[in-house]
Amino acid sequence: MEIILQTKKLNKQYGSIKAVNDLDFTIRKGEIFGILGPNGSGKTTTLGMALGVTLPQSGSFEWFEGKYGKNSRTKVGAILESPIFYPYMSALDNLKIVAKIKKQNYSDIDRVLKHVELYDRRKSPFKTFSLGMKQRLAIAAALIGNPEALILDEPTNGLDPQGIADIRELVLRTAAEGVTIILASHLLDEVQKVCSHVMILNKGNRLAIGKVDEILQEKNILEIKSENMTDLKNTISTFDDIRSIKEEDEKLLIELSPELSADIINKRLMKKGISLSHLFMKEKSLEKFFLEILKKENV
Amino acid sequence: MFRLLQIELIKALKFKAIWWLGLVYFAVMASILFGVEAFINKVVSDAGNNLPISIPSVSLYSLPDAWHNLTYLASFLKIFLAVISIILVTNEFNYKTVKQQILNGLSRQESFWSKVLLQLMIALFSTAIIAVLVLILGVLHTEELSLGVFLTKSSFLFAYFFEIFSYLSLAFLIATLVHRSGFAIGLLLLYGFVVEPIISYKLPLDYGDYLPISAIGNIIQLPNSQLMKIFGIEFQEYIALNDLLITSAWTILFYAIVYVYYQKKDF
Ligand SMILES: Nc1ncnc2c1ncn2[C@@H]1O[C@H](COP(=O)(O)OP(=O)(O)O)[C@@H](O)[C@H]1O
Ligand SMILES: [Mg+2]
Numbered sequence: 001m002e003i004i005l006q007t008k009k010l011n012k013q014y015g016s017i018k019a020v021n022d023l024d025f026t027i028r029k030g031e032i033f034g035i036l037g038p039n040g041s042g043k044t045t046t047l048g049m050a051l052g053v054t055l056p057q058s059g060s061f062e063w064f065e066g067k068y069g070k071n072s073r074t075k076v077g078a079i080l081e082s083p084i085f086y087p088y089m090s091a092l093d094n095l096k097i098v099a100k101i102k103k104q105n106y107s108d109i110d111r112v113l114k115h116v117e118l119y120d121r122r123k124s125p126f127k128t129f130s131l132g133m134k135q136r137l138a139i140a141a142a143l144i145g146n147p148e149a150l151i152l153d154e155p156t157n158g159l160d161p162q163g164i165a166d167i168r169e170l171v172l173r174t175a176a177e178g179v180t181i182i183l184a185s186h187l188l189d190e191v192q193k194v195c196s197h198v199m200i201l202n203k204g205n206r207l208a209i210g211k212v213d214e215i216l217q218e219k220n221i222l223e224i225k226s227e228n229m230t231d232l233k234n235t236i237s238t239f240d241d242i243r244s245i246k247e248e249d250e251k252l253l254i255e256l257s258p259e260l261s262a263d264i265i266n267k268r269l270m271k272k273g274i275s276l277s278h279l280f281m282k283e284k285s286l287e288k289f290f291l292e293i294l295k296k297e298n299v
Numbered sequence: 300m301f302r303l304l305q306i307e308l309i310k311a312l313k314f315k316a317i318w319w320l321g322l323v324y325f326a327v328m329a330s331i332l333f334g335v336e337a338f339i340n341k342v343v344s345d346a347g348n349n350l351p352i353s354i355p356s357v358s359l360y361s362l363p364d365a366w367h368n369l370t371y372l373a374s375f376l377k378i379f380l381a382v383i384s385i386i387l388v389t390n391e392f393n394y395k396t397v398k399q400q401i402l403n404g405l406s407r408q409e410s411f412w413s414k415v416l417l418q419l420m421i422a423l424f425s426t427a428i429i430a431v432l433v434l435i436l437g438v439l440h441t442e443e444l445s446l447g448v449f450l451t452k453s454s455f456l457f458a459y460f461f462e463i464f465s466y467l468s469l470a471f472l473i474a475t476l477v478h479r480s481g482f483a484i485g486l487l488l489l490y491g492f493v494v495e496p497i498i499s500y501k502l503p504l505d506y507g508d509y510l511p512i513s514a515i516g517n518i519i520q521l522p523n524s525q526l527m528k529i530f531g532i533e534f535q536e537y538i539a540l541n542d543l544l545i546t547s548a549w550t551i552l553f554y555a556i557v558y559v560y561y562q563k564k565d566f
Contacts, residue, residue: 053401053566074404084399086390089313100306101403141403 002029003065004149004180010059012045019045021204032175034195035184042204043184051078074102077142078151083134087127104145112140132163149180220256225278235272303413324379332432360440363451365433368522370459373429380421381470385483388474398566411561422464458538462518465546468553475557514545
């Protein structure tokens with residue numbers, strides 16, 4: 001699969017704060033790649049380095065496997081932290097400047113304005129826009145010149161529920177057109193709803209990276225053991241609320257659906273005449289523990 | 300380059316305050332240049348009433364001397380141009396658009412060069428206004444017009460352009476380092492009218508002439524009018540290479556600092 005962005009040991013230090021620490025990751029074409037982490041975990045700094053506004057202390061990164069050379073940045077649309085435009089200029093004039101920077105024709109402007117549903121407001125000064133409209137205009141600007149990748153940093157921050165829904169819908173619609181999306185967010189729920197892949201950051205360190213289904217799924221894993229493992233296995237497989245069964249080190253690892261508990265399983269097995277010699281609810285992994293924190297923060 | 304020029308033009312021309320500043324600048328400039336001769340002659344003849352000798356009235360407008368006289372006067376208004384430049388440069392920091400344009404794909408070098416082009420445009424704009432005013436006044440007040448009177452001393456026009464461009468380089472440097480327009484304008488004035496004169500006063504001999512504001516001001520020196528000749532005072536009536544060199548050195552230094560800033564800054 002074609003690589004969109006790859007970093008190698010990126011580092012950024014602010015005074016005594018290690019904002020980004022030896023960060024490696026690879027983003028491939030077609031992914032909606034979420035960078036998930038609490039405030040201050042280094043998401044913006046990471047994107048800032050990849051986009052050239054923040055200079056890394058060490059490490060490197062490469063866009064599109066280097067195939068566009070120095071022009072690679074004009075193939076990336078980006079919004080960092082908040083929409084930035086000249087407040088005194090109309091949406092249209094602002095986009096003209098963006099088009100000039102990206103060496104694109106003005107004719108592309110109408111297309112992106114329509115894409116974000118701001119065409120009718122194109123002549124209004126930027127400063128008269130609501131936050132949601134500003135955010136959409138920023139996405140329009142980022143889409144000028146048909147970029148291969150779109151970077152969004154906390155794009156729903158401060159928006160009302162309607163604004164949030166609009167932006168998420170817009171992101172999915174844009175991704176459906178084949179644009180690779182890189183989305184930084186501190187909202188677990190947002191990443192789960194929108195992204196296909198995720199990297200979890202905490203204090204500049206990568207905690208996990210992979211497919212959203214695999215990394216963010218809530219798993220209840222129970223470790224069990226009995227004298228007669230074959231019997232145990234056969235019995236367990238008759239319970240249809242068990243999601244998966246795996247044998248490991250002479251133990252069974254079974255994944256429970258959320259409403260089940262170790263206690264219920266034990267009672268059921270006793271009824272069937274199976275007594276357990278070992279019963280252990282697997283500890284939450286570091287990532288899961290961290291996700292719990294994230295979830296609590298956002299309630 | 301043309302692309303960067305277009306970008307800077309859109310930003311500047313859509314900013315209303317720039318039109319007002321430009322208009323006021325033009326109005327003040329035109330009234331000073333059109334009114335100055337009558338004003339000086341009035342002052343001189345009032346003062347001359349009590350003198351035994353009669354003082355000839357001055358003519359500032361006759362070519363080729365008009366090039367020197369009027370560019371000298373016009374250069375006093377360069378602070379207006381610095382204000383325009385400072386506002387447009389600090390805007391980029393206040394609005395954070397300097398960061399966004401890099402996000403949009405402009406390189407750090409292009410960011411820098413586009414602002415150098417802006418200084419060039421402001422200097423050219425002012426030079427063009429002076430050129431037109433000098434030509435109008437000159438044609439109206441010169442007895443014998445020939446190609447010669449237009450060309451002789453027209454080097455002052457180039458010198459004027461250079462003086463403005465150099466002065467703007469200092470304004471650009473200050474604006475880039477402090478980011479706030481009011482503060483930057485204040486610093487520029489403070490340096491020019493207080494700090495540099497004090498340093499200059501403390502320095503031995505005429506080393507003060509090497510300081511930037513003095514060097515820039517020395518390019519076009521006080522014209523040598525008939526009035527001054529009566530008192531036997533002689534002034535530099537040409538553009539001295541030395542002054543150009545000192546000023547060039549400062550200008551290059553100022554731009555170099557800004558260049559490094561644009562390369563190294565975390566936006
Ligand atoms: N310009 C800066 N100067 C000093 N510290 C900074 C700067 N930018 C970011 N930081 C610090 O770096 C860390 C990561 O910040 P950031 O990348 O903005 O996190 P996030 O986007 O995940 O909220 C934080 O501790 C933040 O305080
Ligand atoms: Mg951030």
